[in-house]
Amino acid sequence: MPSFNKQTRISPRKMVLLALMITLSMGLHAAESMMPLLFPMPGIKLGLANIVTVICLFIFYPRDVFIIVTLRVILVGFVAGSFLTPGFWISGSGAILSFLAMAAACRFPKYSAVGISLVGAVAHNIGQLAMVSVLMGNQAVFYYLPWLLVWAVPMGLLTGFSAKAAIKALRKTGLDGTMGMY
Amino acid sequence: MSRHDWILLAGIVFAAAIGFAFQAFFGNPSEDQMLVLHLTAPAYGSAEASAPEDAGVFRGIKVERTTAEALEGISIADLESGGEERYWQIQGANGPLTLHFAPGQGIEIIEAQCPDQICVRTGFIRKAGQSIVCVPNEVMVALQTAEPTKDKGDVDAILQ
Amino acid sequence: MRGKKRMRTSLVKALQVASLLSLSLCLLLTGCGRESEASSYSSTRFLMGTVVSIEIHTNSAAKAVPTKAQLQEAVIGALHRMEEVEAQTNRYEATGSSDCQRIAEAAGTGTYVPVREDLYLLLDKVRQRNHPLIDLSLGPLIDVWDKARESETLPASEAVAEALGRTGMDKVLLSREVPSAEGKGTGQEEDYAGSVMLTQKGMSLDFGAVAKGYAVEKAWDSLRASGLPIYGIINAGGNIKTLGQKPDGSPWKIGITDPMEKTQTMGNLTLDPDEAVATSGDYQKYFEVDGVRYHHLLEPVTGYPGMYNRSVLIVASDGFDTDYYSTLLFLMPAEEALALAEKLPEIETIIVSRENQIYVSSGLKRRIEWTYQGGYSIVTP
Numbered sequence: 200m201p202s203f204n205k206q207t208r209i210s211p212r213k214m215v216l217l218a219l220m221i222t223l224s225m226g227l228h229a230a231e232s233m234m235p236l237l238f239p240m241p242g243i244k245l246g247l248a249n250i251v252t253v254i255c256l257f258i259f260y261p262r263d264v265f266i267i268v269t270l271r272v273i274l275v276g277f278v279a280g281s282f283l284t285p286g287f288w289i290s291g292s293g294a295i296l297s298f299l300a301m302a303a304a305c306r307f308p309k310y311s312a313v314g315i316s317l318v319g320a321v322a323h324n325i326g327q328l329a330m331v332s333v334l335m336g337n338q339a340v341f342y343y344l345p346w347l348l349v350w351a352v353p354m355g356l357l358t359g360f361s362a363k364a365a366i367k368a369l370r371k372t373g374l375d376g377t378m379g380m381y
Numbered sequence: 382m383s384r385h386d387w388i389l390l391a392g393i394v395f396a397a398a399i400g401f402a403f404q405a406f407f408g409n410p411s412e413d414q415m416l417v418l419h420l421t422a423p424a425y426g427s428a429e430a431s432a433p434e435d436a437g438v439f440r441g442i443k444v445e446r447t448t449a450e451a452l453e454g455i456s457i458a459d460l461e462s463g464g465e466e467r468y469w470q471i472q473g474a475n476g477p478l479t480l481h482f483a484p485g486q487g488i489e490i491i492e493a494q495c496p497d498q499i500c501v502r503t504g505f506i507r508k509a510g511q512s513i514v515c516v517p518n519e520v521m522v523a524l525q526t527a528e529p530t531k532d533k534g535d536v537d538a539i540l541q
Numbered sequence: 542m543r544g545k546k547r548m549r550t551s552l553v554k555a556l557q558v559a560s561l562l563s564l565s566l567c568l569l570l571t572g573c574g575r576e577s578e579a580s581s582y583s584s585t586r587f588l589m590g591t592v593v594s595i596e597i598h599t600n601s602a603a604k605a606v607p608t609k610a611q612l613q614e615a616v617i618g619a620l621h622r623m624e625e626v627e628a629q630t631n632r633y634e635a636t637g638s639s640d641c642q643r644i645a646e647a648a649g650t651g652t653y654v655p656v657r658e659d660l661y662l663l664l665d666k667v668r669q670r671n672h673p674l675i676d677l678s679l680g681p682l683i684d685v686w687d688k689a690r691e692s693e694t695l696p697a698s699e700a701v702a703e704a705l706g707r708t709g710m711d712k713v714l715l716s717r718e719v720p721s722a723e724g725k726g727t728g729q730e731e732d733y734a735g736s737v738m739l740t741q742k743g744m745s746l747d748f749g750a751v752a753k754g755y756a757v758e759k760a761w762d763s764l765r766a767s768g769l770p771i772y773g774i775i776n777a778g779g780n781i782k783t784l785g786q787k788p789d790g791s792p793w794k795i796g797i798t799d800p801m802e803k804t805q806t807m808g809n810l811t812l813d814p815d816e817a818v819a820t821s822g823d824y825q826k827y828f829e830v831d832g833v834r835y836h837h838l839l840e841p842v843t844g845y846p847g848m849y850n851r852s853v854l855i856v857a858s859d860g861f862d863t864d865y866y867s868t869l870l871f872l873m874p875a876e877e878a879l880a881l882a883e884k885l886p887e888i889e890t891i892i893v894s895r896e897n898q899i900y901v902s903s904g905l906k907r908r909i910e911w912t913y914q915g916g917y918s919i920v921t922p
Binding site: 496497499503504506511514516519521535536537538539540541 | 585587590591592687690691774776778779781783787793794795796797798803804806809810818819820825826828854
Binding site for chain 1: 386390393400
């Protein structure tokens with residue numbers, strides 16, 4: 200098979216898995232928007248959908264994960280009717296920044312899924328807060344940063360352990376590891 | 382969890398602790414805190430009605446307790462853009478009231494269907510704890526912080 | 542084999558930790574919500590021509606902490622009590638069925654109109670005090686000035702004189718008896734406390750000078766009667782009454798509106814537990830002609846707004862007294878008003894005269910902290 204085909208063609212199996220992951224993350228993303236506000240700022244979310252991002256980082260190339268994250272944010276924007284609204288930008292910047300931070304953290308093999316999730320949770324909150332600050336033209340919102348850092352710990356642990364369990368389960372089915380090599 | 386994960390966790394908690402210590406030392410930036418614009422109008426039913434999910438934010442001012450009817454003519458994205466001078470109408474018991482947002486000056490009612498125009502005469506409000514009231518229209522426009530009990534400063538109530 | 546087993550146990554462990562964490566997170570979320578909900582309750586209504594807000598908090602030291610429903614019931618009950626007062630004394634009710642409106646309708650027909658307790662008590666109290674400056678029959682005159690305020694033009698002096706001719710407490714007759722023909726079979730007869738007759742056609746009563754303070758007092762009674770371990774504040778714009786003491790033992794602090802700059806305060810006043818305060822001010826309802834404020838506080842002898850003062854604040858234990866005396870003292874020259882306040886042990890006062898001089902009665906001097914920037918001077922007699 201010519202090598203360029205390897206780059207552009209996606210196997211049906213991978214496509215199904217990618218779609219599955221997008222759906223899963225959309226579900227989590229939607230679920231957390233039903234949760235009560237934790238902070239006196241609209242749009243700030245916990246980041247449950249990060250569970251999927253962590254799992255995906257272990258089984259896909261970062262490039263694929265980026266697609267999953269971006270599509271998730273856009274699709275939830277459509278489904279929830281929040282596309283291009285402040286809530287959309289806030290969750291979008293949180294999701295993208297946490298993806299970038301976690302993708303970087305993956306390069307250090309000393310961190311387990313839990314450590315990567317912690318990094319992701321912190322980045323997620325910083326990303327959201329930064330967008331709130333930009334939208335409101337107000338730097339005072341960074342007053343809440345320490346609170347958001349504290350919240351990142353239980354959230355990071357929750358997503359980390361969930362992802363760890365899921366990755367282990369996936370490993371048994373043989374869907375892991377080699378998956379990124381497609 | 383690996384040892385490195387634990388170190389990371391400790392690092393986050395430490396950073397948060399430094400943040401809190403920093404705040405405790407330098408105090409609360411209350412001057413710059415986000416304001417909530419509280420609108421009470423007959424269209425919203427009783428005063429106990431809760432704020433809808435889609436409360437908008439514009440330039441540090443959040444509009445709460447709004448209904449589609451109340452914000453007719455302006456989308457939340459409009460409020461978002463902030464910084465821009467804005468006019469919008471809300472429905473009072475006697476008829477429409479026109480609200481005016483001017484950057485740097487605050488919010489005022491510039492037009493209302495009421496006999497004595499007390500609301501219009503009130504002029505701009507811009508600080509947390511201030512409000513404009515139009516009794517005939519049963520409309521109240523109030524600026525609050527996220528913690529309204531602290532808006533009155535060290536005062537428990539204002540005698541009008 | 543062993544490795545797989547270990548992997549499985551660690552998977553179970555991870556799941557356990559994850560579920561525990563999420564469980565604790567949920568508990569934390571719901572826990573926070575409940576705590577903040579139960580400790581206080583407040584409600585705001587448009588009542589008696591103003592914004593009324595009642596705010597109560599649970600005394601955390603109390604043995605039996607009230608539920609949110611109990612707090613809500615207490616606040617709604619107090620607001621309802623104020624609604625009752627309004628339903629009797631309101632002159633502007635759209636349906637025209639308030640006691641006050643029924644009295645006006647029967648004016649000059651020589652018939653006694655049955656009235657309920659609150660209206661009867663208010664009239665009786667004011668009659669007993671019998672001060673020429675407090676007149677509850679100013680309805681026709683107030684109508685003239687309401688119209689003037691809407692059109693922002695001074696009323697013709699003939700119109701004022703004519704309206705003044707239809708006022709006077711001597712033309713208001715009050716009886717403890719309820720006419721037997723009235724209210725029979727309507728189920729209301731037991732509510733009537735007496736009856737009122739206006740002897741001249743075109744007369745009407747206006748309770749604006751005292752109704753709000755009285756209603757605040759009744760709302761306070763209602764909150765007290767709930768028996769809950771609560772503290773709080775009733776704020777009806779120009780009339781406030783405190784309920785109980787704050788948990789930290791500090792006095793209640795009330796910001797006083799600056800008559801010249803009505804979105805600002807000119808000072809802070811401390812209030813004791815269960816103490817009331819009211820202001821009458823020329824800035825509350827007015828129109829201006831040639832830089833002169835024509836406001837809603839009318840002088841019953843001349844028929845024109847009182848021109849001596851900008852605002853008068855009264856502190857007393859009874860809400861009715863604060864409202865009554867703030868109107869009365871407002872219509873007197875500042876020195877005279879201060880002298881009267883010093884003579885009466887039940888009230889304390891702060892008077893801002895038209896000349897921007899501030900008079901403070903002796904009992905309040907240590908209880909006020911001025912914050913105004915300038916424009917006023919404090920007179921020490």
